[in-house]
Amino acid sequence: MPNAHPKPLQLPPIRLAAAGLAARRGERLLFSGLDFTLAPGQLLLITGPNGAGKTTLLRLVAGALTPEDGTLVWQGIDEDARPQALMHLLSHRTAIKPRLTLSEDLAFWQAVNGPGPDAFEALDRVGLGGLDWLEAGLLSAGQQRRLALARLIVSPRPVWLLDEPTAALDAEGDAMVAALLADHLGQGGLALCATHLPLALEGADIVRLRLGAPR
């Protein structure tokens, strides 16, 4: 995998503070009293068994759900700015249109999410170099996941919400995700990552959060 190092780029310093966060799915309380703070360059690693509420926590942070209790405060952003426009979301639903080519996909999401490095550079970084002309429908599940990761590169944003980022990826893919994350944190970004696989992140500033079994 060509690993051309990106130009050092500083992301706006943003902090996230959660206090007494609780979420409920149906009648079940998934978690409550959750406190954490994230500063620039920090990664929140969310682990826990299935059904513990990892994805729900990410959706809370993304603003797609409202918390049952507690507060989520973003520091360092304008009063009237939408926090959504600062975040990248990566989940198992990759939003890939089979009939668009890889470069069309990236060009579209760059237009939607904001300018940044060009598509070829991003495809190289995720190991899809030279396939920009291909229709995305011909990619395997792992390759589609890589394409979804390339979207995070073409529009730099300070917050990454990653839901099982290494799902469907091979060992080399795991290393690639770890490298991308390390770069992102190095540029002063925040990341929240729900995973049950160990990520090879040496020297990263990791806040660990283990969600328990559902009560």
Add this chain to the structure above:
Amino acid sequence: MTGFFALIAREIRLSTRRGGEALTLVMFFVMVTALFPFAVGPDRELLARLAPGIVWTSALLAMLLGLDRIFRDDHADGSLALLNHGQLPLEAVVGAKVIAHWLLTALPLIVATPVLAVLLGMDVEGWGRSALSLLCGTPALTGLGVLGAATTAGLRRGGLVAPILILPLAVPVLIFGVAAAEGGILAPTLFLLAISLLTCALSPFLGALALRAGDD
């Protein structure tokens, strides 16, 4: 703003790559029209008299046919969730969908009206009036259609619900559309334009509201 136009361009590109949906819709439009002579008989004078109503009914049905694709795929594959994290507010996303949907369904129908004019034995003036009334009235149908699609985006079997939801609301458009196509007085055309403007102005906001409500 680049995101807005990129979204419209993507809708058009997806539709043409997915096997020319616009063409299929036009075929449906022409076929429904061609059914009427079999049902009421090929009497030229009768057909010419019914023509505005036939054209508008066929157009309404064809517009309903395309509703399903507006949000369903984007909701299912996660595109909508990601678009919500774009720089555009969701209202602008829905607005782009309205424009793209009009370009992909209504415009091809209007372009195809000469074929209907020949089949129904309309004269040039009658065709012109029908095309003009469609031009003034289809934005309202598009706006309503997008609203229907937005309310049913997350439903697995929303395909049938949206048309049922929309049809009663489309009755005024049909009334004034046919009146405008029959010609004579200006008032129906102005009413039609008013309904279209109102619907198109409100649909992005109401559509975004419906999408957010259906998201949890």
Add this chain to the structure above:
Amino acid sequence: MTAPLRDARSAAPRPATGFLGWLDRIGHPGRFLGWSGRLVLPLTVLTLLGLGLGLWLAFFGSPADYQMGDTVRIMYVHVPSAWLSQFVYGGMAVAALGTLVWRHPLADVAARTSAPLGAAFTALALYTGSLWGRPTWGTFWEWDGRMTSTLLMLFIYLGLIALWRAFDDPLRAGRVVAVATLIGALNIPIVKFSVDWWSSLHQPASVFVAGGPRMPGSILAPLLVMTLSFTLLFVVLQISGMRSEILARRADGMARRAARPEPDAQATP
């Protein structure tokens, strides 16, 4: 090289001798590309000669109609197109059987190429019919029995094309469309009969004069030459279309392999 085409072949045991064996040998996609390539040029020349002769006969070798005048000459394009609109569907029905029963790889390619051609000839028949109708009926369109069933024929072609384009996988599309083609073939006589019944309810006699075999030779000769040339034109277009379809599928296969390189051939272009 022809992986997507071969998949269909391996599913059924192949007869090795007799007519089917011969069909199988010349129908191998690679071999088809070979022998058909040599046919295109001579057939094109023959078609152009035939069309030239037919048009010359139509314009200078046949009389004007005592009622319709020179417009009757539209017939020399109209009738061959109308013939092809039916003939091509017949060919597609045979190809559909080939796809479903013998699983011949070329049958699917042939049917896929035929559908737009058949639709084009049907549209031409309708267009010329409508041009002919303007001076004869005083209108471009009349819900006459033959015109109406030709219109329905066009709808059937367009429906099949739409079905084809809705699929991503050409092999699966080929089988489904083959079934639809056969359903259409069974239904077309019923459609024709009911349209005739419907139009005879409303119109006592067709506007077209039934000429039949009593046509004078000066009309029959250009008509036959034009019909033959049009059929040849169809054959040329069909062969060229099949060649490009086969090549397009190969290109598609290559794109698929580019997406998933073999473990030992990781090189990207």
